[in-house]
Amino acid sequence: MNIKRAKNEIKNTLRAYFARDAFGVYRIPPIRQRPILLMGPPGIGKTQIMEQIAEETGVGLVAYTLTHHTRQSALGLPYIDHQTFDGQEYAVTSYTMSEIIASVHREIARTGVKEGILFLDEINCISETLTPMMLQFLQCKTFGNQPLPAGWVVVAAGNPPEYNKSVREFDVVTLDRVKRIDVEEDFAVWKEYAYRRGIHGAILSYLEIRREHFYRVEATADGMQFVTARGWEDLSELMQVYESLGLPVDRQVVGQYLQLPRVASDFAGYLQLYEKYKRVYRVDEVLNGTWEPLRASELAGAPFDEKLGVLSLLLTRLADSARELYRLDALTDALHGDLTAIRDGSATLDALLDDRQAALTRRRAAGSTDRDALLTATREIERLEAFRTHLRQQSIPAAQAFDCLKALFAADVQSRAAAVEQTDAQIANAFAFLDAAIPDSQELVLFATELTANFFTSWFIQNFGSEAYFAHNKRLLFDDTHQQLTEAIEQARQQI
Numbered sequence: 001m002n003i004k005r006a007k008n009e010i011k012n013t014l015r016a017y018f019a020r021d022a023f024g025v026y027r028i029p030p031i032r033q034r035p036i037l038l039m040g041p042p043g044i045g046k047t048q049i050m051e052q053i054a055e056e057t058g059v060g061l062v063a064y065t066l067t068h069h070t071r072q073s074a075l076g077l078p079y080i081d082h083q084t085f086d087g088q089e090y091a092v093t094s095y096t097m098s099e100i101i102a103s104v105h106r107e108i109a110r111t112g113v114k115e116g117i118l119f120l121d122e123i124n125c126i127s128e129t130l131t132p133m134m135l136q137f138l139q140c141k142t143f144g145n146q147p148l149p150a151g152w153v154v155v156a157a158g159n160p161p162e163y164n165k166s167v168r169e170f171d172v173v174t175l176d177r178v179k180r181i182d183v184e185e186d187f188a189v190w191k192e193y194a195y196r197r198g199i200h201g202a203i204l205s206y207l208e209i210r211r212e213h214f215y216r217v218e219a220t221a222d223g224m225q226f227v228t229a230r231g232w233e234d235l236s237e238l239m240q241v242y243e244s245l246g247l248p249v250d251r252q253v254v255g256q257y258l259q260l261p262r263v264a265s266d267f268a269g270y271l272q273l274y275e276k277y278k279r280v281y282r283v284d285e286v287l288n289g290t291w292e293p294l295r296a297s298e299l300a301g302a303p304f305d306e307k308l309g310v311l312s313l314l315l316t317r318l319a320d321s322a323r324e325l326y327r328l329d330a331l332t333d334a335l336h337g338d339l340t341a342i343r344d345g346s347a348t349l350d351a352l353l354d355d356r357q358a359a360l361t362r363r364r365a366a367g368s369t370d371r372d373a374l375l376t377a378t379r380e381i382e383r384l385e386a387f388r389t390h391l392r393q394q395s396i397p398a399a400q401a402f403d404c405l406k407a408l409f410a411a412d413v414q415s416r417a418a419a420v421e422q423t424d425a426q427i428a429n430a431f432a433f434l435d436a437a438i439p440d441s442q443e444l445v446l447f448a449t450e451l452t453a454n455f456f457t458s459w460f461i462q463n464f465g466s467e468a469y470f471a472h473n474k475r476l477l478f479d480d481t482h483q484q485l486t487e488a489i490e491q492a493r494q495q496i
Contacts (some may be wrong), residue, residue, distance in 0.1 A: 003040075004188035004193075007049040009181055010036060010155065014057055017153050018115055026150075035138050035154035037123070037175075040183030041217065043228025045193070051369050052117045060107045060152075064100055064118035076144040078275040095144030099395070104149055111362075115151040124158035124170065135170070141175045146443025185215040190229050193234045195454045198323065200236040202274040205312030206267055207232070209305055213263045232258075277309040283317055289429040307443045314430050315450050320403040321426055323372070324457035327407045329463075330376040332416045335383060335409055345400055349391070351382050383412065420464050427451070427460075448472050 001009070013036060019027045025381055026033075039047050047063070055060035075463060076095035078321055083092050100118070108114055126134055133143065138156065141148040156178075175320075181371035187207065207214050217226040239249050251268040258264040281299065283446065299310055313393045341347040347355070362376045387408055396404045434444050452455045452468060 001181065001183060002189040003049060003183055004044045004186075004189040005009065006038065006040075006183045007053060007182050009253055010038075010049070011053055011057060011205060013179065014053070014059065014117070014153060014319050015073070018059075018151070021308040030141070030150050033153060034177060034179040035141070035156055037138075037170075037178040037180045038155060038157040038183060039180065039429075040157075040160050040162060040453045041185060041215070041228075042105050042228075043230035044185045045190070045229055046183065047119070047121060048369075050117060050155060052133060054117055055368055055370060058113070060104075060113045061119060061336065062100075062103045062107050062116065063119040064103075065121045076146070095146075097146050098143035101143050101146045101148060104152055114149070116153075117395075118148060118152050118154050120154065122158060123156035123396070137176050138174055161300055163256075185229065187211050187214040192453070192455075194233070194236075195319065195456070197233065198240075199233060201241070201312040201316030202271055202309075203232055203236050204316075205274070205308050206270045208308060208312075210266065213256070213266065214261065216260055218260065219360070221469045227258045227260045227263045233296065237487050273306070274309050274312075277306060283313045283315065284309075286314065286433045287317055287426040287429050289432070290435055293436070296433060299437040304443075307438065308446075310448050314434075315447070317453065318423070318426055318430065318451070319454050319456050321419075322454075325416070325423050326456055326459055327372055327376055328412075328416045329378070330372070331379050331383070334376060334380045335412055338380070338384065339402075339405055339409055342405065349384065349388050349401075349405075353381065353388065356381050356384065423460055424464065424468075425467055427457075427466050431472055433466040444472070450470040 016035045017026070017028055021027050040046060050061060050063065052058075076098045078079075078093050078095055081092045082089055084090070102118075104116070104118055105390075106128070120134075123134065123138075132142065136144055141154060152224055191204065213227060214232070215228055217224065217228075235254065238253070238257070239347040242249050242253075249268075254268045254271070255261065258267060281295055282291065286295070290337065299307060302310070338347075338352050341352065342349060356377065360374070363374065363377065369377060373453040389403055391401055391404060392403070392410060430447075434447060438444055448469065451461065460466070
């Protein structure tokens with residue numbers, strides 16, 4: 001199955017394992033709560049989905065890469081204990097607490113959350129001395145003398161043997177005690193995730209044409225060469241920061257992340273074309289509605305892959321605008337809730353600030369990966385601090401404080417309204433440009449389709465509407481042109 005389906009399966013399993021009956025007892029006894037064994041190629045997101053699941057379900061997460069552990073750190077150190085049996089004292093071997101089990105207890109103490117996930121990565125690549133202990137743990141959820149606390153679910157991940165020479169096969173006894181989920185790479189699913197994460201537009205447009213380069217692992221005379229989903233995402237992060245710093249991304253830089261030379265070389269060449277499209281078509285002018293007719297003529301006569309590149313540039317910029325609005329909208333909602341609490345007397349401005357700062361600290365300490373939520377929380381704190389500073393500097397009497405806060409909040413509402421107008425205008429201008437360049441074309445169908453597929457532009461259209469989008473969505477026959485679009489993409493793949 002793909003990683004998205006695997007994520008949902010694990011979340012459903014957690015719901016079932018954590019479900020309790022009327023007496024507060026787990027409906028599935030802990031002894032029957034099988035560890036989840038997630039098997040799949042490296043770099044497709046197995047570790048990432050565990051972070052997402054923990055954050056979305058509100059449970060704890062302790063993660064370990066087992067190849068970094070010895071038998072002693074996982075099992076604990078032996079020591080001699082003295083116990084009496086039938087009146088006779090005996091020396092008995094016991095074990096100190098496992099580092100892994102201790103980490104679970106520390107996480108419970110730190111967060112107060114008693115249910116969670118113990119994630120054990122590279123489970124089938126452990127050392128020979130650790131293997132018996134790990135198999136025992138999967139079967140009995142016990143390291144040495146210490147069991148895993150009730151309410152904690154074991155999720156283990158491993159790679160198939162064709163990807164790692166160190167892989168050890170599990171026996172039937174072990175496999176019959178786990179809930180196994182096999183995962184495979186899937187570009188369509190990753191693309192959905194990539195939109196949400198803001199993956200660089202050049203990568204998305206390139207992989208739209210070269211889907212076969214999304215994930216590849218090859219054994220060569222020079223060793224294993226590979227391109228993974230993780231490699232593309234990490235390269236995207238670097239590219240975005242390099243662009244902000246004015247640093248070049250060339251073949252050597254790309255090859256540090258895409259460790260399959262021909263793919264790295266191919267993408268580096270495409271990246272040069274992508275930068276050329278950015279200069280030639282002047283996307284800012286298109287979105288502002290100030291483009292010159294010559295740009296539309298150039299796009300009309302351009303090859304298909306060039307048109308895809310320009311569409312990607314437009315979609316990326318629109319997604320950026322919609323994402324910023326998404327954050328402004330969340331901030332405005334959060335501030336509205338804060339002011340409502342102040343008006344109703346259920347909280348003071350100082351108390352709200354303390355609460356929001358503590359909540360943000362907890363989320364960061366927990367390793368939250370939701371950038372939009374973290375940024376919104378940070379901005380909310382900054383605005384509340386600005387509100388408090390204004391009240392103090394202006395010496396506003398307590399009786400007038402709320403009216404003053406409402407006036408300050410009006411500026412945030414206006415900022416959101418302005419962002420809505422700007423994003424709507426940009427979508428309309430983009431459609432106007434494409435209507436002039438490639439009217440009623442399969443590329444225009446693709447553009448409208450991708451607006452719907454992208455999380456942020458889709459969110460904008462659903463919440464604020466877009467006359468330009470709805471007009472084109474009604475006019476364009478998506479089903480009739482789907483086959484033409486597929487054939488054109490395949491031809492472009494063969495020509496590059």
